[in-house]
Amino acid sequence: MDKLYQFIVNPTNDYLGHTLAYIELCLASIVLAMVIGVVLGAVVSRSPLLAFLAVNISGLMRAIPVIAFLVAVLPYLGLGFLPALIALTVLGIPPILLNTYTGIRGISPATIDAARGIGMTTGQIITRIQTPLVLPIIAAGVRTSAVQIIATATLAAIIGAGGYGEYILSGLYQLDNVQILAGAIPVALLALLAEVLLSQLQRALTPEGLRVREVS
DSSP: OHHHHHHHHOGGGOHHHHHHHHHHHHHHHHHHHHHHHHHHHHHHTTOHHHHHHHHHHHHHHHHSOHHHHHHHHHHHHOSSHHHHHHHHHHHHHHHHHHHHHHHHHTSOHHHHHHHHHTTOOHHHIIIIIIHHHHHHHHHHHHHHHHHHHHHHGGGGGGGTOOSTHHHHHHHHHHTOHHHHHHHHHHHHHHHHHHHHHHHHHHHHHSOHHHHHHHHO
16 A cells, blocks of 8 residues: 555656546536436437437447447547547436436326416426426436446546546556556545435435335
8 A cells, every 4th residue: 555655646647637637537528428318318208219219329329338439439539538528428328318218208197287287387397397306317317327437437548538547557568556556446436436426416306205205
């Protein structure tokens, strides 16, 4: 552990710079995946054909290895932050899209009819009925997406996007466990932190009545 500490505090290794680069890449990818996934999920929920295409294409996207995607876009996007951002965003979209679609389609038409029956407007139905019911499901998709992105972003170092992956690649090349641990440990901690925080957010977004139902 002393060697690991000395590696981290050594200014020549620029540990803070790699940490900030990794967090920036992950956060940007998560936010983009969330925006695109929610919008697409809401759009396809209105059309069975679009839903069928979106679900199947999402499954196909998840089956493509990130490293293969990075290699495929290399001739067009080059090296660095942008291709890594696109690859990780593509990885993160499917869970959010599918959860958004599932959440919207899972709302009972009887609930909407009852809301209309008591005089609620379309805007009130969206804000007071649909959104509170869908948000926890979307949050679960974001949690899955975030953990996947954080755990996979080390591969971005292959195309020069920086971050902890550079330590891992360098450690594997030099057979240096200190560098490998310097990259792997913070990635695991970030993934665990994202899991815990987003789990709490999902719980906070869950309506009280649904929480009681889950506990019982």
